[in-house]
Amino acid sequence: MTWNPATYLAFADERTRPAAELLARVPNIAPGRVVDLGCGPGNSTELLCARWPDAKIEGLDSSPDMLVKARASGVAADWIEADVATWQAAAPYDVIFSNATFQWLGGHPELLPRLAGYVKSGGTFAFQVPHNMDAPSHVLMRETASNGPWAQRLADVREVSVLPPEAYYDILKPHAAAVDIWETEYLHVLSGEDAVYHWVSGTGLRPFVQALDAGERDAFVAAYKARLNAAYPRRADGATLFPFKRLFVIARR
Numbered sequence: 001m002t003w004n005p006a007t008y009l010a011f012a013d014e015r016t017r018p019a020a021e022l023l024a025r026v027p028n029i030a031p032g033r034v035v036d037l038g039c040g041p042g043n044s045t046e047l048l049c050a051r052w053p054d055a056k057i058e059g060l061d062s063s064p065d066m067l068v069k070a071r072a073s074g075v076a077a078d079w080i081e082a083d084v085a086t087w088q089a090a091a092p093y094d095v096i097f098s099n100a101t102f103q104w105l106g107g108h109p110e111l112l113p114r115l116a117g118y119v120k121s122g123g124t125f126a127f128q129v130p131h132n133m134d135a136p137s138h139v140l141m142r143e144t145a146s147n148g149p150w151a152q153r154l155a156d157v158r159e160v161s162v163l164p165p166e167a168y169y170d171i172l173k174p175h176a177a178a179v180d181i182w183e184t185e186y187l188h189v190l191s192g193e194d195a196v197y198h199w200v201s202g203t204g205l206r207p208f209v210q211a212l213d214a215g216e217r218d219a220f221v222a223a224y225k226a227r228l229n230a231a232y233p234r235r236a237d238g239a240t241l242f243p244f245k246r247l248f249v250i251a252r253r
């Protein structure tokens with residue numbers, strides 16, 4: 001599954017804001033080693049470098065395309081190509097940070113304690129994941145996928161995986177001195193035609209369209225856009241309002 005950094009960064013402001021709000025709740029320590037898991041084009045890593053200019057900061061991602069963009073960003077981090085699912089830390093970190101990435105990985109009950117174990121005592125494990133699988137944008141994606149000639153081909157497309165907030169408490173509390181969890185629902189104000197489609201085409205829609213050939217893809221996208229535009233009508237000023245819930249978790253070791 002490939003990523004397109006330009007499509008992703010079309011909403012850079014909206015996508016980076018939760019990283020800033022997550023970081024604001026990380027205790028004010030002077031970390032030596034910090035890693036940004038799923039750093040993407042480096043937008044979240046840039047926040048870490050700005051807050052901790054003296055720390056050794058790494059940005060890790062499995063997408064070569066995202067890392068090309070990150071390396072060109074000028075952000076003073078070391079960039080690492082690796083899969084979080086199999087990555088092993090060579091040495092412990094003061095802060096492990098991750099914005100909008102863990103939803104792409106399954107097995108959170110095993111993954112998160114393993115990652116938390118790479119954080120030093122007194123350090124912080126902080127992550128944010130979208131929590132909007134019941135929003136019309138995702139419901140209609142699944143509905144379009146299962147209603148059309150492509151239904152068979154899309155039957156095995158894996159959904160992103162996010163657990164209820166309480167599950168993250170139960171998973172992380174045995175490994176943490178304190179766990180801080182909250183949700184925020186943003187009301188993004190998007191502009192232009194097919195605005196919600198453009199948003200999801202940079203993230204959640206990719207596994208669906210990448211499983212189709214060109215002809216089917218066009219028909220699938222047209223059917224999905226029609227549903228989206230009915231669910232998210234444009235306002236009097238032409239804007240489209242896109243409610244978007246996100247889940248934030250901070251575990252202090």
Ligand SMILES: C[S@@+](CC[C@H](N)C(=O)[O-])C[C@H]1O[C@@H](n2cnc3c(N)ncnc32)[C@H](O)[C@@H]1O
Pocket residue numbers: 003015016019037038039040041042043044060061062063066082083084085098099100101104105203
């Ligand atoms: C939605 S972007 C988030 C980018 C950035 N952290 C931000 O705050 O906007 C998700 C990133 O996670 C990366 N990713 C997804 N699965 C991954 C995995 N198993 N290992 C490493 N990176 C992964 C993707 O390549 C992508 O760059």
